[in-house]
Amino acid sequence: MRFRILSVLLALIATPLFAADHAHHGKPLEQRQAIRLNAEEKAHIHTEMRLFLAVSQKIVAAVAGNDMKRVAEAAREGGMAAAHDVPANLRKKLPLEFKKLGHATHMGFDDLARDADSLGDANHALKQLGQVMGNCVSCHALYRIETSKR
């Protein structure tokens, strides 16, 4: 009997302690895969990311202003031609899926630019932006950067 009470008490105390370590549904809080990069490589990725964010903002603003020429210009800034060359050393550290998602994002912005020029359809551009931004969401859910010395 004593033992029963003790184990119930222990369970009551322990459950919230374990739960604190886990997000909803018992999954660990941090599920993203760590990519180990040095400070310079991390800065390279972050710079590219801020460009992606700026491009997305410009596209939304230009669509809202129904200025499809400006939509095309903005999208092109995020396209393949504007992609910063990834140094070979950094490239080697990036998982294949990461590179695929990055590539798809640049290609998606190029498609958006081309269609904005040829079709001039604001609604279509927004639909494409929604698809391109699916890559942002997927990649952010999968990966995080861990800074290392090398």
Ligand code: HEC
């Ligand atoms: C191929 C993977 C990938 C794609 C695609 C991607 N991101 Fe990122 N993004 C990352 C990673 C990794 C980080 C850094 C996370 C960390 O530091 O732990 C990041 C960070 C960022 C940051 C923070 C930058 C800073 O200076 O702190 C912004 C803003 C961002 N992304 C915006 C975007 C937007 C907008 C898109 C889509 C248009 C996008 N990203 C697409 C992987 C990606």
